[in-house]
Structure formats: C-alpha cells, structure tokens
Amino acid sequence: MALLQIARLSKSYDNETKVLKDISFSVKAGEFVSIIGPSGAGKSTLLRCVNQMVPISSGEVIFDNAPVTQLKKRALRQLRTNIGMVFQHYNLVPRLTVIENVLHGRLGYKTTLQGIMSRFTEKEKEQAFYLLRKLGIEEHAYKRCDQLSGGQQQRVGIARALIQGPKLVLCDEPIASLDPNSSKIIMDHLKSITSELGITCLVNLHQVEVAQQYSDRIIGLNQGEVVFDGTNYQLTEEKTNRIYGTEMRELITV
Amino acid sequence: METVANPTYMKRKRNGRISIKAGSKSERVIRLTMMLLFVLTVTAFLLFDYTGLELWTAIVETGQNLKVMFFEPALNHFTWAEAFYQVGVTLGLAVLSTIIGAVIAFFLALMAATNLSKEWVTKVVRVIVAFIRAVPTVLWVLIFAIAAGLGSEAAVLGMLFHSIAYLVKAFSEAFEEVDKGILEALRATGSSWWHVVIHGIMPSTFTYILSWTFLRFEINFAVAVAMGAAAGAGGIGFELFMASGFYFDLSEVGFITYAILIIAIILEVFSTQLKNRYFPSSVRN
Ligand SMILES: Nc1ncnc2c1ncn2[C@@H]1O[C@H](COP(=O)(O)OP(=O)(O)OP(=O)(O)O)[C@@H](O)[C@H]1O
Ligand SMILES: [Mg+2]
Numbered sequence: 001m002a003l004l005q006i007a008r009l010s011k012s013y014d015n016e017t018k019v020l021k022d023i024s025f026s027v028k029a030g031e032f033v034s035i036i037g038p039s040g041a042g043k044s045t046l047l048r049c050v051n052q053m054v055p056i057s058s059g060e061v062i063f064d065n066a067p068v069t070q071l072k073k074r075a076l077r078q079l080r081t082n083i084g085m086v087f088q089h090y091n092l093v094p095r096l097t098v099i100e101n102v103l104h105g106r107l108g109y110k111t112t113l114q115g116i117m118s119r120f121t122e123k124e125k126e127q128a129f130y131l132l133r134k135l136g137i138e139e140h141a142y143k144r145c146d147q148l149s150g151g152q153q154q155r156v157g158i159a160r161a162l163i164q165g166p167k168l169v170l171c172d173e174p175i176a177s178l179d180p181n182s183s184k185i186i187m188d189h190l191k192s193i194t195s196e197l198g199i200t201c202l203v204n205l206h207q208v209e210v211a212q213q214y215s216d217r218i219i220g221l222n223q224g225e226v227v228f229d230g231t232n233y234q235l236t237e238e239k240t241n242r243i244y245g246t247e248m249r250e251l252i253t254v
Numbered sequence: 255m256e257t258v259a260n261p262t263y264m265k266r267k268r269n270g271r272i273s274i275k276a277g278s279k280s281e282r283v284i285r286l287t288m289m290l291l292f293v294l295t296v297t298a299f300l301l302f303d304y305t306g307l308e309l310w311t312a313i314v315e316t317g318q319n320l321k322v323m324f325f326e327p328a329l330n331h332f333t334w335a336e337a338f339y340q341v342g343v344t345l346g347l348a349v350l351s352t353i354i355g356a357v358i359a360f361f362l363a364l365m366a367a368t369n370l371s372k373e374w375v376t377k378v379v380r381v382i383v384a385f386i387r388a389v390p391t392v393l394w395v396l397i398f399a400i401a402a403g404l405g406s407e408a409a410v411l412g413m414l415f416h417s418i419a420y421l422v423k424a425f426s427e428a429f430e431e432v433d434k435g436i437l438e439a440l441r442a443t444g445s446s447w448w449h450v451v452i453h454g455i456m457p458s459t460f461t462y463i464l465s466w467t468f469l470r471f472e473i474n475f476a477v478a479v480a481m482g483a484a485a486g487a488g489g490i491g492f493e494l495f496m497a498s499g500f501y502f503d504l505s506e507v508g509f510i511t512y513a514i515l516i517i518a519i520i521l522e523v524f525s526t527q528l529k530n531r532y533f534p535s536s537v538r539n
Contacts, residue, residue, distance in 0.1 A: 051442060080444035091439035095457045104453055108444020115449040157439075164443055 002026035003167060003200050004050065009059035011045055011224075019045050021224040023059070029167070032194045032201045034211035037221035038244050043204040046221065047170045050202070051083045052076055064167060081108035084161025084199075086190075088173040090153040094146035098137065098156050101145055102128040105163035124163070131159040135189060151182030158189055162197075169193060171203040175210070187214050208240055323508035330506050332493065341513060343406075344482060344489030348474040351410050355417030356467045362418065363425030364451060369434060379422070386419035391477050395485045409487035413477055417470055424470075428462040429455055468525050475521065479514055490514060 004027040011020040019042045027033055035043050048054045050061060052068055061068040064082065071079055084105070092101045106124050107115050132138040135155040140148060145156060154174060161169050171190060175183035191214050193199045205211045211218050212232040220228030220235075220243035228239050265273040275281060329337065365371050366379040386394075395412030402408040432455055440450045482491020490510055497506040 053438060053442060077444040077446065080442055083442070085439065085442040087435060087439060089435055091433070091435035093436055093454055093457050095460075096453075100453075104440060104445070105443050107440065107446075107449045107453065110449070112446050112448045115446065116452050118453075160439075160443070 001029075003029040003064060004202075005060075005062040006050075007060045007062070009046075009049060009061060010057050011042070011049055011054065012057045013054075018057075019224050020049070023224075023226055025219060025226060025229055027168075027200060027202065029200055030194060030198050032191065032203070032214060032216045033219060034203050034205050034215040034217070035219045035221055036205055036208055036211050036243060040223075041221040042224045043221055044172050047085075047172050047202065047204060050168075050170060051080050051085065077108055081164055082167050084164050084166035084169040086154070086157050086161050086169060086171040086174050088176045090145075090150070090157045092145040092153055092156055092160075095144060097142050097144055098132065098148070099125070099128055099141045101156055102132065102159045102163055105160040108164065128159065128163055131162050132156075135159055149182070150178050151185060154178065154182070154186050155189065158186070158193075162193065162199075166199060168200045168202065171201065173204050173206060176206055183210070190214070208235075319504055322504040323511065325508075326505050327508035327512055328505040329509055330503055331497065331501060337490070337493075337509075337513060340488070340490045340493050341517060344478045344491060345475065345517070347406060347410055347413070347478040347481065347487060347489060348471055351413035351417050351478075352467060352471040352474050355414050355470070356421055356463070358414075359418045359421035359425055360463070362422045363429060364455075366422055366426035367429035369430055369432070369437060370447075370451070370455070376426075380426075383419045383422045386415060387423065389416075391416040392480070392484055395481055395487075399485060404486045406487045409478070409481040409485045412485075413474055413481065417474060420473075421466060421470055424466040425459075425463060428459040428466070432458045464528075465525075468528065472518075472521055472525065475517065 006026065007024050009020055009023040010018055012018045023046065035046065037043055045054060049056045050063065050068070052061075052071070056069060063079065066075075066079060068079060093104070103118075103120050103124065106120060110119070129138060129141065132141055135158060137148075137152050137155050137159075140152060145153060148156065157174075169190075174190065175186050178186060187210060190201055190203065194201050203211075203215070212235060215232055218228065218230065218232055218235050219226060220239070222243055222245075227243055228235065265277055267273050332340075362379055362383070366376050366383065368376050371379075391412055393412075394415045395409050398411040398415075399405075399408040402411060436454050436458065437450055440454045445453070478487070478489060479491035479494070481487045482489040482493075483495035484491075486492060490513060494507065494510045494514075497503045497510060
C-alpha cells in the first residue's frame with residue numbers, strides 16, 4: 001500500500017503559469033526517493049504541496065489514506081505532525097538553543113496553552129537528547145544554534161524532523177549549502193533514517209551523482225512535468241540530459 | 255582616455271556646461287519648495303511687530319536670566335522631598351503609559367504584521383494606527399481631557415494612545431523581518447499560530463521589542479514633563495510651569511531644569527548599558 005499518492009496534481013501561483021503540470025506518482029512506505037531537476041523546475045513547490053504548505057490548484061494528494069487537500073485547520077496540523085521537513089537553510093531559530101529547536105518538533109502535538117508554556121514532558125526531552133546523540137551533536141545541546149556550523153545545524157534540523165515521529169520526511173535540498181564532507185554525513189544520516197527507522201524520505205537534490213548513490217528511486221522534473229521516474233540504474237546519461245537539457249548537463253560536468 | 259562621450263546621454267546646463275544632476279522633476283519641486291520657504295521666512299521676519307523692542311537690552315537681560323537660572327539654582331516654593339516626589343510622579347506617568355502601551359502594542363502588532371495575519375486585518379490595523387500617530391500626543395491628551403478632565407488620567411490615556419500607535423509600527427516591522435523560513439519550518443511541524451508567535455517570532459525579536467520600548471520610555475518621559483504643564487498632569491513639569499509662569503522664580507526654573515537633565519542622563523546611561531549587555535550588535539547604536 002502506497003504511503004503517498006499524488007494524482008494529476010497541478011499548481012499555479014498566479015493562475016496563469018503552471019508551476020506543476022499534471023503530476024502523478026506514488027511512494028511506498030520505506031522508500032528513499034530523490035527528486036532532481038533544473039532550477040525552477042518546481043521541486044520545492046512539489047514538496048510543499050505534500051504537506052499543504054502551499055495550497056494546490058487541482059488534483060489529489062493522499063497521504064496515509066487521508067486526502068490532504070480537504071483537510072481543515074485541526075486535521076491539517078495533525079497531518080503535519082506525521083510529516084517532517086528539512087530545509088536547505090536549516091530554518092532554525094538562531095537565538096534559541098539546540099535542544100529548544102529540537103523540541104519545536106513536538107509542538108504539533110501540543111494544545112495552544114501547552115505550547116505557549118513550553119510544557120514538554122521528560123520523555124520528550126530524553127528523546128531529544130537521544131536523537132542528538134545519534135546525530136553526533138549531543139555536546140552542543142545547550143549552545144545557541146547560530147554558534148553551530150552549517151553541517152551541525154542541518155543535523156539539528158533532522159533531529160527536529162525526527163522527534164515528530166514522522167512517517168515521511170521531506171528534504172528540500174538538504175546539502176545544497178554544505179561542503180562535500182558535511183554533505184556526506186547528512187546524506188548518510190538521511191539514508192539511515194529509512195534503513196533503520198523505516199521512515200520514508202522524499203529528497204530534492206541538485207547533484208545527480210548523490211541522488212544515484214543514495215536513492216531507491218529517482219524522479220526527474222523539468223518545467224513542472226515528470227520526465228523520468230525509475231530506479232537509479234535506469235537513469236542513463238541520455239535520460240539525465242533530458243531532465244536537465246543537454247547544455248545544462250555540460251555545464252555541471254565541466 | 256576617450257573624452258568624447260556619447261553626446262546623446264549627456265545633459266548640459268543652459269550655459270553649456272555639463273550637468274551632473276539628473277534634473278528630474280522631483281529635484282525641481284524640492285528646489286522650488288526650498289526657495290518658497292526661504293522667501294516666507296524672510297517676509298515673516300519683516301512683518302513682525304518690532305515696536306518697543308530694544309534689541310540690546312533684550313539680549314543683556316536674557317543673558318542675565320540665563321545666568322540666574324543656571325548658576326544660581328535654588329528651591330524656594332517646595333522642599334527636596336517634594337522635588338523627589340514630583341520627579342517620581344513624572345516618571346510614573348511615563349512608566350505607566352509605556353508598559354501598558356507596549357503590552358497592547360504587542361498584540362496589535364501581531365495583527366499588523368503581514369507575515370502573521372490576513373491582508374485585510376493588517377490593512378485595517380495599519381490605517382487606524384497611522385491615523386493615531388499622525389495626531390500629536392498633546393492633542394490626544396486634550397481630546398481625552400474632554401471626557402476625563404484635565405489631569406493625570408487624560409495625560410496617561412493620551413500618551414498611552416500615541417505610544418501604542420508608535421510601538422505597533424516599530425514592533426510589526428520587527429516581526430516582518432523574521433526569516434520566513436523559520437515560520438515555515440515551525441508551521442510544517444504542525445505548530446499552531448500562537449506556537450509560531452511564541453517560539454519563532456518572540457525569541458527572534460525580543461531584543462528589538464525591548465529596545466523600542468525603552469526608546470519610547472525616553473520619549474514618554476519628555477512628554478510627561480510637558481504634559482505636567484500643558485494638561486495639569488502634575489509632576490515636575492507642573493512645578494516648572496508654576497515656577498516660570500506664576501512665581502517668575504528663575505532660580506527654581508534652573509533647579510528643575512537640572513533635575514530633568516539628570517534624570518534624562520541617568521536614563522540614557524541605563525539604556526546604553528542595557529543595550530551593551532543584552533542586545534545584539536545590530537541593535538546597538
Ligand atoms: N511563493 C511563490 N510565489 C510565486 N511564484 C513562486 C513561488 N515559489 C516559487 N514560485 C515559482 O515557481 C517556480 C518553481 O519554483 P520552485 O521553487 O518550486 O523551483 P525549484 O525546482 O525548487 O528550483 P530551485 O532548484 O532553484 O530551488 C519558479 O518559476 C518560481 O518562480
Ligand atoms: Mg527549490
């Protein structure tokens with residue numbers, strides 16, 4: 001049974017140009033799926049349609065048997081607790097400590113008052129420290145986030161997504177601002193999320209090689225359309241060229 | 255070096271020299287306005303009634319008055335204890351209107367920030383606030399005096415009103431500066447609107463809110479002095495008004511001026527220290 005089903009999804013921000021056109025695919029539980037495509041292809045938009053961070057124009061998104069598009073406030077919050085999100089620029093609150101930022105991942109489970117009073121249970125705090133230890137940044141738990149390196153901040157971002165207890169993690173170019181070394185650490189952690197915890201990952205990537213190395217499956221997007229959907233063996237040179245356009249490909253390999 | 259530039263892009267003045275001003279319409283309007291103001295100022299001086307004015311005597315006597323004020327300050331109509339009490343009253347007026355104003359402004363600013371509220375809500379709040387801000391504090395005090403009578407109530411209400419309008423603008427602009435990625439990340443975890451405010455907006459803007467509030471407190475202290483005189487709100491301003499307008503006691507005016515000056519300096523030192531200790535470098539000035 002598919003965890004995420006997207007059917008004939010279209011999205012337009014200004015009612016004129018369609019950013020996403022008639023997109024259909026489904027993702028099984030425990031899959032590691034990469035989305036690749038040139039800048040402006042609509043990768044970020046596609047991820048945000050999944051958890052309704054942007055309203056979709058037409059089509060259907062079904063997550064865990066629930067029709068995402070029809071959900072209203074409370075139900076939508078409930079849905080989002082099941083979907084973690086990791087960002088290119090980490091999007092942590094820089095003035096707060098690492099542990100505070102991680103615990104933000106639990107806010108979706110709180111009533112308004114509990115959240116305002118920061119009523120986190122001991123179990124949640126222990127879980128936060130456990131995740132930080134697993135990600136190798138436990139010693140920074142009480143540091144302010146703006147004192148951490150990019151790679152460390154991204155690991156805080158991953159911890160914040162994981163403490164939600166999600167079924168799906170959406171990653172929007174998680175390594176685009178990192179050096180090769182930190183990139184490898186982050187990608188390894190993301191991979192282990194799927195292999196060890198069985199959490200599905202949907203990752204936007206810019207580097208084709210990285211996508212091929214880590215994914216079970218790759219989806220190629222160009223100008224809002226799915227132009228490739230298959231395993232990394234099936235992604236031949238020729239097909240990569242189709243996703244990026246030939247000249248683009250040359251630019252990258254130079 | 256090539257000196258003959260493309261002549262079609264070059265503007266020349268009437269005397270043939272190359273112009274370095276863009277010569278746009280707004281520039282001409284500004285120049286015209288400046289000239290008009292200059293002419294008006296000169297004519298105004300010519301139209302004053304100068305009969306009975308002996309310039310030299312006037313200058314000498316003003317000098318003498320200033321000497322009495324600033325070199326012979328003294329208390330004649332009230333005691334030191336009373337002076338302290340009156341300064342306290344003025345500070346109280348300022349504190350009350352600033353604190354209550356900041357709390358109310360915080361909530362209104364949440365409604366006025368475009369990244370936190372619906373578009374029509376922000377528009378409504380902004381228009382109302384802009385209107386309140388456009389009217390000077392003194393006028394608000396006098397308007398409230400109609401209902402509450404001249405006195406400290408009207409003064410606090412009027413100052414409160416203007417403080418709110420001022421702080422809503424300052425706060426909401428600070429809120430809008432918050433990285434929208436932070437808000438997006440919090441919303442994506444399933445946080446409610448209040449969670450986003452408390453855990454995303456508040457920690458990111460807390461120091462700005464503090465510094466704006468303190469800045470407004472400094473303003474409100476000055477306004478409270480003036481209101482003491484203008485609206486009979488009491489405090490040191492009222493004593494100043496009495497000393498100068500009723501007793502013609504220049505030594506006392508001098509004393510009170512010094513007292514206000516000292517408070518202002520203390521506030522300034524305090525706020526600088528506060529900023530250095532708690533505020534990020536971007537807010538320090
Ligand atoms: N909030 C928005 N309002 C209007 N248009 C938008 C908005 N966000 C994105 N777009 C437009 O949608 C198109 C796709 O943007 P999107 O960010 O999804 O691309 P992307 O594939 O993620 O690109 P990149 O690789 O550069 O991140 C772009 O043409 C962009 O201009
Ligand atoms: Mg993007």
